[in-house]
Amino acid sequence: MYLKRSDGPSPGTLSLAARLTVLSTLATTGVLLFAIVFQFLALVSDLEFEDNDFIIDKIRVIEAIIVRYPEDRVHLEQEVQWEGSMREDSRYLVRIADARKNIIMETRGMDRIAPPAMFPRPARDTHAIGRGKKLKTPEGRVYLVNAAWTDGGRAPDSRQIQVALDVTEEEEMLEGYKQKMAFVFLAGLFLSAGLNVVVVRRGLRPLVQLTETAGRIDVTTLHERIDARVWPRELARFAAAFDAMLTRLESSFERLESSSANLAHEIRTPLNILRGEAEVTLSRARSPEEYRRVIESSLEEYERLSRLIDNILFLARAEQRIEPVPLDAGHELELLQDYYGTLAEEKGIAISCTGEGTISADPLLFQRAVGNVLSNAIRYTPAGGTITVSIDRADDGAALLTVIDTGIGISADDLPRVFDRFYRSSEARTLNAQGTGLGLAIVRSIMELHRGSVTIDSAPGRGTAVTLRFPLASQ
Structure with a gap:
């Protein structure tokens, strides 16, 4: 249709x-x-x-x-x-x-x-x-x-x-009165129609001005605002809502513009690698072993592209509606610990989980959010380090899940941008060239879906603490 x-x-x-x-x-x-x-x-x-x-x-x-x-x-x-x-x-x-x-x-x-x-x-x-x-x-x-x-x-x-x-x-x-009253009625009818035209036009003048002001705003002027203070009370609420919408559109447009540039850059890298390897391989005859190595290298880039596409699709569906259910947080963390434990052992990192309680969340999204945080902690924690996952309660009853590592940490300049899509610090690019910079962006989107929040505290060389706040089901 x-x-x-x-x-x-x-x-x-x-x-x-x-x-x-x-x-x-x-x-x-x-x-x-x-x-x-x-x-x-x-x-x-x-x-x-x-x-x-x-x-x-x-x-x-x-x-x-x-x-x-x-x-x-x-x-x-x-x-x-x-x-x-x-x-x-x-x-x-x-x-x-x-x-x-x-x-x-x-x-x-x-x-x-x-x-x-x-x-x-x-x-x-x-x-x-x-x-x-x-x-x-x-x-x-x-x-x-x-x-x-x-x-x-x-x-x-x-x-x-x-x-x-x-x-x-x-x-x-x-x-005689009938005739006079008929004249008065007709005269009053035409007079009221004329006065109503004048009154309605003057009354709707702010709406016309508001429409003209809104009509001048386009993609290049999303920073402009209508300013609710200058309009009548009935239109002030609309102007305020319109300004709030412009703010959201401007923010979304900036993120989209930035994401598009970063996405192009992220996709260009594996494509250039694939193209370069193919051109070099086809430049002369190769042995079966050489072709095998090229295909294996290409599979790594294909996998990277696949993860990138999956993450982008998830972020595109970040406005989906979810239905949180009560989860046994201790049991969910045991499952995650078993899944990521092997990878941590290979790097010589110890993972420990403490605390228990019930969290209202979507099971799959909960595992993905905590899994992304654990994956980052393992990726940027050197051998011999530790990762601690704890569950606690805030004063208002919200569940606090904190992941603390002893990794490389994040500088103060990079800390405000770690939740931006495709953003990666220079240290992260050096240690993990295969990353996409979407892990923490996905975590933030999942927490927003749960009407919760995610905060991060870090110091270079001392480690990072990421806290996921899950509100009560009634909040």
């Missing part, structure tokens, strides 16, 4: 600025629409409440007149006719009917404007009046109408009171 490289956003993808603008505009529109609708509904509710309250009060006033003056029509006519139709500021009509629905009294012209059949069912008394209903006359006037019985409508002298209130002006006012 091949991954398609993308050099930019797809044609149908909205930019971050466009997305933020659309989302913020939608949010502003929602808030504006809610405010306008809420305000309009509140206005309608208040007006209807006042109108209904007016009609209820008027019905109760007429009921009080009927109760107080049951035989006097003068007061009732004054309320129905004069108050209802003769005053310029009055906008209501009144009708009074008996229990048989015969009209006793009504405002002049009410039969044409609001016939009895247009009214809602009357309430059983004036204390149970609900919301009225609206009706529209052929002339385009709008009336709010309601009705109620004076005493439940059960007595022969019960009266039904009907009141119609002209609310045409209020309806026209509400219609």
Whole structure:
């Protein structure tokens, strides 16, 4: 499966600025629409409440007149006719009917404007009046109408009171408010969209600057940094992470560059030897013994190349995930001592192991790390020397495995670089020309995989001490 490289956003993808603008505009529109609708509904509710309250009060006033003056029509006519139709500021009509629905009294012209059949069912008394209903006359006037019985409508002298209130002006006012609010909504929509464009662009300006700054960094300028201190808080963490990534890339690139040069040098040497031996051998006819010696010499160089390739492949896989398991350190060291004991005896070197305990580590990687340290100790310790391997515990419970030899030691100038790949001191090259300089680099990679560490202490002519620190499994 091949991954398609993308050099930019797809044609149908909205930019971050466009997305933020659309989302913020939608949010502003929602808030504006809610405010306008809420305000309009509140206005309608208040007006209807006042109108209904007016009609209820008027019905109760007429009921009080009927109760107080049951035989006097003068007061009732004054309320129905004069108050209802003769005053310029009055906008209501009144009708009074008996229990048989015969009209006793009504405002002049009410039969044409609001016939009895247009009214809602009357309430059983004036204390149970609900919301009225609206009706529209052929002339385009709008009336709010309601009705109620004076005493439940059960007595022969019960009266039904009907009141119609002209609310045409209020309806026209509400219609005007609808148009104004629609204009306010549209104006607010366009205004919020424009302001959001400006705000989003200004808000994203640091991100654009950060992108431009990051875009100027390439292989030749890996030393440059974005500097998290100059950016807003939200981008500072990204800038810090980006700088940390640049630091890792710069370090990796430097190691890769150095490793490439050293690798070329290390590979060139055995290849030149092989080529030289082949050219010399082919320059004239040779005896079988001479050919045999050339092949044996070539096998040594092949073996060196094979070890070099194996070590390079291991370092290339150094980021692999491991699953440490509890190991009996004493038993593992016995196995290593048996393996390297023969080589040590041939050089007249004594190996001793002390201590015991449990170490959380990968078995194969543990043996390789300790084996590389032992191999170096044997290689650079003269005959009659000693190598001591000890196991101890640190104050925090970490396991400390220390390998101490009485070898040639390492100078103070070379000590900081012994863990670099392919690095070998002049003394090491003199004593062991077949080395690759990858042994301690592999040890460090293994310890990093275990979230541990490796330290080295040495003095020329006095020996070297290498300490491997394996943390607890929970650390």
